[in-house]
Amino acid sequence: MMSGGIRFALLGPVRAWDGATELPLGSPQQRTVLAALLLREGSMVTVDELVAAVWGDEPPRSAINTVRTYLSRLRTLLRDAATIVSIGGGYALPVDRAATDVTVFHDHVASAREARRLGDVAAAAASLRAAVALHRGRPLAGAAGPYADAQRTRLEQQMLAARIDLLAADVELGHGDEAIPELMTLADEHPLRERVHELLMLALYQAGRQADALAVYQDVRLLLADELGIDPGAGLQAAHRRILAADPDLVLPAVLPPATTGTPRTPAPRTGSQRPGGVAAPLRPRRHRRRTGL
Template identity: 50%
Template sequence: MSEHFWFTVLGPVRAQRGSREIELGSRQQRAVLAVLLLRENGHASLSELIEAVWGTAPPRTAGQTIRTYIHRLRKSLGPAHDAGTSFIVSAGNGYALRVSPDQLDLSVFRQRVAMAEGAVGTGHHARAIAHLRDALDLWRGEPLAGIPGTYAMSQRNRLEALRLVAVERRINVEYELGRFGEATAELFDLVAKHPLNERFREMLMFSLCKTGRQAEALAVYREVWDLLSEDLGAEPGPRLQVLHERVRRADPELLVSDIFPDPEVGSAVPESPAGTTLGVSPPRAPSPPPADLPTLDGRDDELDLVDTLLAVDAQGVATVAIGVIVVMARAGRTTRVEDWADRIAHRFPDGHIYLDLRGYDSSSPAMTPMEASGSILRSLGVASSLLPSGVEGRTALYRTLLSGRRILLVLDNARDAEQIRPLLTGTPSSLVVVTS
């Protein structure tokens, strides 16, 4: 029986064979391994590896240096199986690292979160809490510790966002069991580490209120009010303001559902698909485009114009990140735009997402921003039960997950600007195409 391999990204990037630590070489070489691990069996192109290591100003020898790093990593890791095949395989114009789900801490994290959701769905809340604690115990300090560069920073932020969502979910389940006091000390720590995170302030105020510490709950609100007004010239959000008023009145009807209004308890959570990168999946669609629409004949000029959206500056960043196509109904808009999207999808290696917003669908109501943002987040690998409960929270998580990534998002059949505004990526590295 071969020795078990174990890889970590939820802390320092490490590899072990049995109990023995594997030497991974320089920081740049470990950065290459980190990219391959974060792909979770997916393919990383040579250009992506170069950008991850050197950013937008790589040396002329970058390609050959990456190949040298791959050679050294293959030698260090040795065979992946008894058959003697390497962990790292050539794939297209790049590489992929083949690991089973039980060999990578990030994959095990996802599995345990899924197990927790299954336990909640069958009413075993204590078991769900145990699974979530096991999942969070996999974290060993700062993710990707010791890996330099903007790529590592963006991935670090994305991983931290996933961790905090899991923490929030665990506290939610504890509230369902009436364990308000147990979360209080942890929430004080979370508020100290994330002082502008109003969600943690809200949860801390709720815990304090439910354990008879009304004055402390009001003090938490005063603190965030002072912080926001002094640093940002802003006020706390409406949810926090409403909670403050209810705490001030010692509202006896304050319930867990007021803090977690849309927990979606019991939702099935599929395992992360092969190739998922921190919740960002390879090209797949939340809902597939219709297959039987007519073609959009005579629209080549318009679609050629949309191609200009893909113009990039000297640093490889798109100069325009949003395009809008308006076509009269039943003109084959969806089919033609999807054909165009398929043609340029290779320029967006982190995913191609299609979403029908039903803006002008006589058989179904238009999709709300809440529904649409939830659908996109689920397509990015976020468990339904881990979705933030409001549009603002979902938008923030969505933009954090896409920071620095190259995603093509097609928002088909939009009704108005209000429907699509929360769905804009906020990053020029991705392209949003809206049709109406």
């Protein structure tokens, strides 16, 4: 595979460089074709798939010819730095993994996963920090079409998962006070993600803010009841019990389960659990009512 000095960025605006020279990638549709090739990581993409990537289910009659025009322009633009090859009924763009920020991101996340499996939380945090640092704004910015929209959502979710895993590692390493600002931001942006609130509670407790940590629990408990008709999950409830008991182990590096960042749990019948009185706190994420964002 050839990459030379070529570099591609997809975790933000779609961009490419040949050495120090940034390449003019053309129209949003042409950038979508390039992104589709890069995200396939050297595997073949059919012409029909490229057409669907740009126009969805209603392509114009000239779609196939237009896609081939985009491919021809990209080949000319990339020249010897990288080669779009014809394979059967489609095309591929093989480049080194280090040449594309998305594959580098995935490699860092895989390294973090392996480090955590081996019990090396500090190494996992370092790999996750390198992964998160690749974020340059809205993924696939400048590309257009249904494929770009779907992949943008997927990449945003992967980046969010890496951010939460990194914050979990920081809390586990005893650096909860440093993680509080970002955790508060994430709790406000994703109010139904219980893991974020759990980490925020632990971080606040590590910083000596027990009342604030308990107030976060009360807010998210009421939010889950209002929005989904469910009680907090096991992780949130366990953190709440330990904070109420002033568990001294919570202020030390402790083994936490790997962060999970899936969609909120499916609403289930209420269990009729008791609702302890709320605890006032001067600083905590804003209370969200009738909001269902993830």
